[in-house]
Amino acid sequence: MKYTVREAVFDFCRRTGMTTLFGNPGSTELRMFRDFPEDFQYVLALQETVAVAAAAGHALGTGRAALVSLHSAGGVGHSLGAVFNAYRDRVPVVILAGQQSRPMVQLRPFLGADEPASFPRPYVKYSRQPERAEDVPAALAEAYRIAMTPPRGPVFLSVPEDDWDAAAEPVPDRELHTSFTADPAALREVADALNTARSPVIVVGPGVDDDNAQDLVVELAERTCAPVWISPLSGRSGFPEDHRQFRGFLPPVRDQLAARLEGHDVILVLGAQVFSYHVHSEGRYVPEGARLFHFDCDPAQTAWAPVGTSVLTTIRSGVGGLLELVERSERPLPEPRAGLAVPQVTDPIPPELLVEALRELMPPDAVVVEEIPSNREMFHARLPITRPGGFLTTGSGALGWGLPVAVGRAMAGSGERVVCVIGDGSIMYSIQALWTAAQQRAPMTVVVVNNHGYEAVKALGRRIDLPVIPGTDIHGLDLVQVAQGMGVPGRTVTKAADIEPALLEGFGHEGPFLIDVSVTAHGSSAYAPEAH
Incomplete structure (x- = not known):
């Protein structure tokens, strides 16, 4: 033929x-x-x-x-x-x-x-x-x-x-097997370090979620009784954030990150860069005397990691091999993290109040896509991601990713709701994606955390003693009208009492729906990704 x-x-x-x-x-x-x-x-x-x-x-x-x-x-x-x-x-x-x-x-x-x-x-x-x-x-x-x-x-x-x-000519059929495992001697070295460690800790990166290895990582954490952190500025989750052993997200600053890992003698990094920094500081990469082991599938990344012993492996196969060698520990489990107080219902709306409402009202099988750099730390502290594949964001820091990613993810699903939580600055990088969402009748709710500016840039400016930065205020946008012009219905929320009915309407709508929530402009993260 x-x-x-x-x-x-x-x-x-x-x-x-x-x-x-x-x-x-x-x-x-x-x-x-x-x-x-x-x-x-x-x-x-x-x-x-x-x-x-x-x-x-x-x-x-x-x-x-x-x-x-x-x-x-x-x-x-x-x-x-x-x-x-x-x-x-x-x-x-x-x-x-x-x-x-x-x-x-x-x-x-x-x-x-x-x-x-x-x-x-x-x-x-x-x-x-x-x-x-x-x-x-x-x-x-x-x-x-x-x-x-x-x-x-x-x-x-x-x-x-x-x-x-x-x-x-037509392309002939070929099989492609992409999983590979580290040398057994390398796995034995890491297992011996974990088995004899006084206080091990696990750092989970986006590679865990990418390789669908969360179940194995949970088993490894529970067997070693190790606390678990998520790597700085990770584009995925990778560990259930309501788990007793979960500690939070590591900061993208060298000295602060090392301080969070202080007291641990063995550090196991799974599917993450060692380490992703955003603000420069001097100091050690890891605490003095700590041994770091690094699992990743990228030979380039394992080559330029500045510290530790890197093991080239896909994450699921590598952690699976490690579980065959790691013994069950009798170490005491870390104490559960204290819960955060529920914010007061006030006007104007604090962003914490909106995130608490999202946590309470979101469908249980929702997939969260986040692009709110100025409120990212608070968002993760108040809205734990608990299941594999339940969270996506930009791991690079370049904006304009979240909204269209949410559209494509909603098209690929089996009906689960995609909830895109995005800033007013972020959404304008790729606002045209709303039209595609409308045409595809994508099951998604877009929640705009609208602080009327590039608050992440302002926060970084304050960090380096720049209290006033030109070009960081955004006024005059009617995002609901823009969405309606592209075929996506929506609601504007300016009062706390209107958050719940707006979210319920948005989550119950058959196709895409946009909710523009005006919030106070006080970002909670001084180390958010750049806006440009």
């Missing part, structure tokens, strides 16, 4: 489950769409950042790579903030970008891409424009396998528009 490049590409995508295509179309992709398969779905995004981030949300929901179509250089350029986030958060997104026809490339044509394979680097795992049209299907298959190999991440393939009608 004879194939065109287009037919071979769609055949491969079908066999790998990539039948939902996110994109924003342009002229150089048009030939790809000839005889577009009926079993494929094209999800239109009104801006390329939204296309990539929504695809990432879909990938996070399905566990499979997601497919994106972008337009040559301009469209790819628009998308790069989301590509950066997908790379940092290890999300497998397969990006197909259009390119002008091969006879025109040498002439620097209108809407052509110069050095297309270089453009998205270094924030993709693979980037190529094949030398021949007939090589496109095999190059796509290679890109897909690289995207799905730990550490997973985005890949990029530029395809000249005249390639799609060329003859090509």
